[in-house]
Amino acid sequence: MTAVTCIELCKTYRQGDQEIKALDHASIDIGEGGFVCLSAPSGGGKTTLLNAIGGLDIPDSGEVWIAGKRIDNLGKGELANLRLHKIGYVFQAYNLVPVLSARENVEFVMQVQGVPAGQRAEKSMAILKEVGLQGLEDRRPAEMSGGQQQRVAVARAIVSRPALVLADEPTANLDSKTSDALMELFVQLNKTHGTTFVIATHDQRVMGYAKRLIKMLDGRIVDDIDQQAA
């Protein structure tokens, strides 16, 4: 079974009096355990595709299937539920709740999922250790570096062991060393848990880690390279 299937997705935005085709008959298939990079120049449609996969954005036409279930026709509540339980999301920097500590940020999602308190504490401590933040659990976002904040975000995304993690420019605000460390973490998680990763980026270094690189331009898929073979 494929983790993600997109069929003929189209999406048009209006900006002023200009029409922008963010997605133009884009179709992709991503297998379970995949590690895919979506690359495109700014405005190339990669974020729109990512958001369509995550059910954040509803395409004008086409179908989105996640783990064998069609999602583009689901309601808001079902989509929210899907993201909560099946998909992990990592954004650019500054995406933690500022008034909560690292641990609380991770636990917050679990509490919403309905995980009992004892399990929450145990899991969040374990996952923070796994992403290398042992000892920093009680810091607030403002007291951490960009890389550390992004690790918290990753911990938050994977704590409930989702089959699919979507990341939108996760390294945009990080220096190269920190970027590499974050990507190593992604690779390791992909390997140990079999989690599928779809990463939208225009960072060459990030693309280097991907097993498969999908290039987009003006909303179309223009290239699909299997990098493992190379």
Add this chain to the structure above:
Amino acid sequence: MYMLRIMSTLAWRNLWRNHRRTIIMISAITIGVWAMIFMTALMRGMVNEMVRDGIRALPGHVQIHGRGFLDDPGINNLLPMKDEDVTASFDAAGFDAWAGRIRVPAVVTSERDSRGITLYGIDPVRERDITFVAGDIVEGRFLEDADDSGVVIGRKLADNLETELGKRIVIMSQDPDNEIADRGFRIVGIFEARLEAYETSMLFAGKSAIQKMLNVPDRINEVVVLGDDYRNVDPVVRKVTDLVGPGVEVLPWYEVDSYLGTMMTVMDGFVLVWMIVVFLALSFGLVNTLVMAVFERVREIGLMMALGMRPTSILLQIVIESLLLLLLGLLIGNVLAGATVYWLRDGIDISVVAAGMEMFGASSLLYPQLTAHDVVLANVVVLILGSIASLSPAWRASRYDPIEAITKV
């Protein structure tokens, strides 16, 4: 001047950057101002009506009695001068209206029942302009002259006595020698008053008839004088005092009926307290709005200062912004209050609590009354206190360090 125009333009545009917040704040100010003015108009309407009614029943703006009359309001405290002398001197003095009267406690008896009342021997021609009763006759007629041998009584008293127009009643009182004096009168008129208490306690007869009955020819125990404005009776008091000399008591209405008098002063105090309370409740929101407006513009303010704008200009700009908010709220609030008062110009019927209002001494039809004084007061309170309240956030804004402000995230 040019600077002020720029400041105002800036302040005005800044105000509408966050139009939701501005609209909410203006709504709050509007409601506050409306409540200030409307409530005041209601209370004023009630009290002024009470005072006017009270003055028409007392009656008059100034009353003249022999000393001690108020403690012992009867036939034994006659004025030292004769009725005709009073007439001569008061007519010569040129008052708006005045009347001499005899006022004594009495018992009135019909065929069926008797009641204690206050008997007024009046000169109907003079009394017409002063006492309410002439205009409120609902059956029969008012007295014609001082020699009229009829009486005019209240509707409720007539009911209690089970008597009616054209029937005879007997009035008993005492003469100065404490001999019981009594006489029969025919009821020639029945009046209705806004307060039931007036209907049950007042009975009017011709002055000469009463003088004859009580054996006090050409004497009176009360003179009532009407000035042109009940809020300004001191000149009348002075004029009357000069006229009658010592030995008699000259009292303005607010001392004759101290409940009515205090009502006026208490109301003035209440109006001011009410306005300040409403403003204080508003002020938290106002300061809050300004604090937010300043906070989200920290960088901009830093930039302006870096460009050479003085701290005082920043301060001025925030204060102007606050004043604009207040002025808009005031404008709408004033119009709304005016409209509400106009809409209710026929009075608000609160007769469900009529008996309760009577305890206050007020009638059950409430006419809101808008006075220029109250409207100005409300506006001044809001503007002055509002400016003071806006000083603190404005001051903070003007104290920012430009570099720190610009680099603030």
Add this chain to the structure above:
Amino acid sequence: MNIVLRLAWRNLWRYPRRTWLTTGAMIFSNVLLVFMISIQIGTYGLMIDNTLEALTGHLQIQAPGYKDDLKMRQVVPDAISLAASVREGLNLQTVSARGAAFALASSEDRSYGIQVLGVEPMFEPGVSSLPGLTKEGRYLDDANAAEIVIGSVLARNLRVSIGGELTLLGSGRDGSIAAGIVTVVGVFHGGNKELDRGIAEVPIGYFEDTFDMQGAAHQIVINAGDYSKTEQLVQQANALLPADSKLVVHDWNALQPGLRQAIQADMGSAIFMYAVLVVLVAFSVLNTQLMSVLERTREFGIVMALGLTPGRLGRLVMLETALMGLVGLVMGSVLGGIVTSLFTVKGIYVPGMEEMAGQFNLPSRMYPQVSALTLIAGPGIVFLFTLLAAIYPAMRLHWLQPVAAMRAA
């Protein structure tokens, strides 16, 4: 502690100044509400008790129509024995029969129309405060003696003192002339001008003879001890009336309709003022919470992308508001309780109070009464409106598009 609760609490204090200003508005209003409502409750109770204790009692048995017309012939037959049987039937000592007539009271040199009450000396002290307020001389003790107790102002007006004689002249039950001579044995100070000026009491036996009552009286007055028991006693008293009698039982509200209505009128204006305060607080909250939601648009977008539903976020905003409201409620109630308590012993004095208070049988100081009700009623309503005000900001989250929200600055 629950993370959502913790999150809400910390969100609340992101901008402490703003939160304090908003809770400040709540605290200000709550203190004011606690204070004012405590005064109202304290005053109303006192007003009811003082007014009813003087003469009226909590309920009366009368002939139909008597309370409106007060006619001599609208009588309760065999009043003394009926009073005795009611006393026994209700198992209540505070029941007393009373006759009432209007008469001209004359001393050697003055005459005044007054209301003469014929009372049972043994039982009257149970239903009226006047016997206890008879500080000069003594109260009546013999049911048939030709003795009278009069009000202090009346004593002054009539120029009589203890031991003096008064002539009473009025009409009897059948309209015939009634006359008698009585000795003044006591003077009471009722504290209310109307009572002190116009009321006198004689023993019921003497009253019956003088006014030719043939064993009848006009009222059987019952003091319930506490006005809340009135309703129950009215039913019991109705059951005790002779089967063939046309007598009726009136509660205090029917006897003194002005009392409840005055309270209602006063409450009406108070509620208007409170409503204005509450609405202004609600606007303050609306402004703050709307700003707080708008400035967190991006943050909300992200947590929505993580799978939180708008409903959940809306509940978070409501929770934040509830916490803020709770701070205002607790601090307002506590502070209001403390401030009000400071005045419960000493009372509050406002210039001009005596005149106003006298009108309603109240002492010249106001004594607020703090209770759970007065502490919670006002602040509770403020809390409710605080929550209502947050509904719009919370609703806005439903229209939030996560993608657009995340792009927001």
